Amino acid sequence: MSDINVMVVEDNEKNRKLMRVVLKSKGYNVIEAATGEEAISALKKQKPDIILMDIQLPGIDGITLVKQIRADTNTNDIPIIAVTAYAMKGDEQKILSCGCNDYISKPIDTHELPNIIEQYLRKT
Numbered sequence: 001m002s003d004i005n006v007m008v009v010e011d012n013e014k015n016r017k018l019m020r021v022v023l024k025s026k027g028y029n030v031i032e033a034a035t036g037e038e039a040i041s042a043l044k045k046q047k048p049d050i051i052l053m054d055i056q057l058p059g060i061d062g063i064t065l066v067k068q069i070r071a072d073t074n075t076n077d078i079p080i081i082a083v084t085a086y087a088m089k090g091d092e093q094k095i096l097s098c099g100c101n102d103y104i105s106k107p108i109d110t111h112e113l114p115n116i117i118e119q120y121l122r123k124t
Helices: 013-025 036-045 062-071 091-097 112-123
Strands: 005-009 029-033 050-053 080-084 102-105
Touching: 005 013, 005 036, 013 029, 013 112, 029 036, 036 062, 050 062, 050 112, 062 080, 080 091, 080 112, 091 102, 102 112
Parallel strands: 005 029, 005 050, 050 080, 080 102
Antiparallel strands: none
16 A cells, blocks of 8 residues: 555644554555645645645645645546534535535544545545
8 A cells, every 4th residue: 555645734743743643554655744835846746646634724725725736637636635623514515615525523533534545545
C-alpha cells in the first residue's frame, strides 16, 4: 500500500500529527500542508490519491480550496474528505455541496478514518 499518497491539509499541528501517525501505521505515504497555499504548491508537485481537508484554514479556507481543486482538470477527480469541527445543522450539506466527497467531524475517530479512506480508494 506504500504507493498510496494521502494529502492532509490541516493547520493544527496536533491534528496533523495524529492523522500522520494513523495513516503511516496503515502504510500510506502522507503529504502534509498546513495552509491552503501549501496545499496548492504541493498539488503542483504531486497528485495525491485522496485528500483530507480541514475547512477552517488560515488564508485560503478549505471550501475555497476544494472549489479550486475541482476547477482544475489535473486534480478534479481526487476524492476529498472534509475533516472539520463544523458540526452545526446545515454545515455538512454546505461542505458536501462545495465539492467534498465526504465529511468527518472532529475529534477524529482514528479507527474509522482508515476505513473511510479505504472506501474511496476502492472506488477510484
